[in-house]
Amino acid sequence: MNTPLPRFVAAGEALTDLLTTGRGTWTSQTGGSTWNVARVVARLGIPSAFAGAVSRDVFGLELAAANAAAGLHPGFLQQVDRPPLLAVVHERHPPRYFFIGTDSADLHFAPEHLPAGWQESAAWVHFGGISLAREPLAGTLVALARDLKLRGTKISYDPNFRALMDDRYDDTLRTMVGLADVVKVSDEDLRGLFRHDDTDAAFASLRALNPAATYLFTRGGDGAHLVRPDGVWHAAAPAVDVVDTVGAGDASIGALLYSLMTWPERAGGSHLRVAVAAGTAACRVAGAQPPTLDAVLALALALADAIVVRRDDALDFPAPGQQYFGTLLQR
Numbered sequence: 001m002n003t004p005l006p007r008f009v010a011a012g013e014a015l016t017d018l019l020t021t022g023r024g025t026w027t028s029q030t031g032g033s034t035w036n037v038a039r040v041v042a043r044l045g046i047p048s049a050f051a052g053a054v055s056r057d058v059f060g061l062e063l064a065a066a067n068a069a070a071g072l073h074p075g076f077l078q079q080v081d082r083p084p085l086l087a088v089v090h091e092r093h094p095p096r097y098f099f100i101g102t103d104s105a106d107l108h109f110a111p112e113h114l115p116a117g118w119q120e121s122a123a124w125v126h127f128g129g130i131s132l133a134r135e136p137l138a139g140t141l142v143a144l145a146r147d148l149k150l151r152g153t154k155i156s157y158d159p160n161f162r163a164l165m166d167d168r169y170d171d172t173l174r175t176m177v178g179l180a181d182v183v184k185v186s187d188e189d190l191r192g193l194f195r196h197d198d199t200d201a202a203f204a205s206l207r208a209l210n211p212a213a214t215y216l217f218t219r220g221g222d223g224a225h226l227v228r229p230d231g232v233w234h235a236a237a238p239a240v241d242v243v244d245t246v247g248a249g250d251a252s253i254g255a256l257l258y259s260l261m262t263w264p265e266r267a268g269g270s271h272l273r274v275a276v277a278a279g280t281a282a283c284r285v286a287g288a289q290p291p292t293l294d295a296v297l298a299l300a301l302a303l304a305d306a307i308v309v310r311r312d313d314a315l316d317f318p319a320p321g322q323q324y325f326g327t328l329l330q331r
Contacts, residue, residue, distance in 0.1 A: 005121035012131035040254025049073035252279035
């Protein structure tokens, strides 16, 4: 029996986190930002896939098993005879880490080996994470995004800043924001990507790259904003007991994409409420565990007074036409 092709695909990296548990002891955990987003959308109920490559060793086998357990289409995960991509988290609070991935499996992803006809089936394709900062994979994914855009596929993008995204990443940032219909970015991402601390100015510079896109701008305890050409919606951060913030950003962008795909006619505030509820739900459990649709909708209802959504017809962010162009846009 053939598995139907997915409506949503996330393309990028799946990796293994090696987490310190004490002096000389470690535990492993499957992860990767784009892979997590695919799991989120699948858990919410949309047929989904992760498009990427993993190793054939014990780490790759664990990722393949977790991919299957998440209900992701099996034809999009490629296993190759290369070393695994590892994130070594040697300090937990605050997290400090480095990546091991010389000639690793993720770099050998081959879009030409994906199932025939998948481009016509996929309504949305998501990109982001360190996959866009590691060659030759980055070039492969940018070319794929360009091709999909020409076909009329919706593109979403979450840079998910990491330290290896230095000034060599600037061209990729400009290109991917320009291609994207939806961009998710946090205040931490903006400080890293633009290399200064004025996040409002950085966000205005980002929007100037593509004023027509929808932006989900998350600001931790200061809540979140959904910014579109027809308005800006703000949501206060709900007061909840935070167990773990790992995966919260992936949950929020995954839920936003689910909402946009399921209820395209709804106003921005409705989409923002779903995204904030999903991010909040992810913070209430340990590890990057995708929330269920019932949990997200129940939390959105239960926190209706806490997730205060307000629309401003007059943008309170600097408009894209204003001159907030920093080093990135002057290059």
